[in-house]
Amino acid sequence: MLLYMSNSAPKPQSTPLHSVSVAGAVVREDGRVLAIRRADNGTWEPPGGVLELTETVEDGVRREIYEETGLKVGVERLTGVYKNVTRGVVALVFRCHLEGGNEQLSDESTAIEWLTPAEVSDRMAEVFAVRVLDALNDEVAPSIRTHDGRQWLTEHAAAS
Incomplete structure (x- = not known):
C-alpha cells in the first residue's frame, strides 16, 4: 500500500453544487423566436429545463422544448453559457430551428408565442432576454456571462 505523505491534513472532497440546464432559442424563418409563459411563476422565457443525467445535451434541448410546447426542433449550435452564481445553475443555450409538431400547452407552460x-x-427578464x-x-463564438439572478457580473465572448 502506497501512502501519500504531506504536511497538511487531507481535505475532504467537495461535492459540486451546480445543476446544468438547457434552453432553446427556436428561430422561425421570419425571425420570430419561440417563448413560453411559465406556469410556476408567470414569466416569459425560452423553453428549457434541467438536463437529465443520462441524456446528451442536444437530446435534452429537444426533450425540454417538446415537453413544454409540443414542437420538434433541430439543434443548430451553442450560442451561450450562463451561470447564476446565486443558485448554482449553469445554463447552456442553443439556437434551434422548427422541424414539426403541433403547439400545445403543458403543465409547465400557460402560453406559447412567437x-x-x-x-x-x-x-x-433581462437574464433571459439576453x-x-x-x-x-450571427457570431459563431458563444457568449459567456455570469449573473446573480438580478444583474450581470461578467460579459465576454468565448475565444474562437
Missing part, C-alpha cells in the same frame, strides 16, 4: 426581438426585450438575443446574433 416573439420579435423587440417583444423579447419587453416581455422577458440569452435569446445572443442566439439571434
Whole structure:
C-alpha cells in the first residue's frame, strides 16, 4: 500500500453544487423566436429545463422544448453559457430551428408565442432576454456571462 505523505491534513472532497440546464432559442424563418409563459411563476422565457443525467445535451434541448410546447426542433449550435452564481445553475443555450409538431400547452407552460426581438426585450427578464438575443446574433463564438439572478457580473465572448 502506497501512502501519500504531506504536511497538511487531507481535505475532504467537495461535492459540486451546480445543476446544468438547457434552453432553446427556436428561430422561425421570419425571425420570430419561440417563448413560453411559465406556469410556476408567470414569466416569459425560452423553453428549457434541467438536463437529465443520462441524456446528451442536444437530446435534452429537444426533450425540454417538446415537453413544454409540443414542437420538434433541430439543434443548430451553442450560442451561450450562463451561470447564476446565486443558485448554482449553469445554463447552456442553443439556437434551434422548427422541424414539426403541433403547439400545445403543458403543465409547465400557460402560453406559447412567437416573439420579435423587440417583444423579447419587453416581455422577458433581462437574464433571459439576453440569452435569446445572443442566439439571434450571427457570431459563431458563444457568449459567456455570469449573473446573480438580478444583474450581470461578467460579459465576454468565448475565444474562437
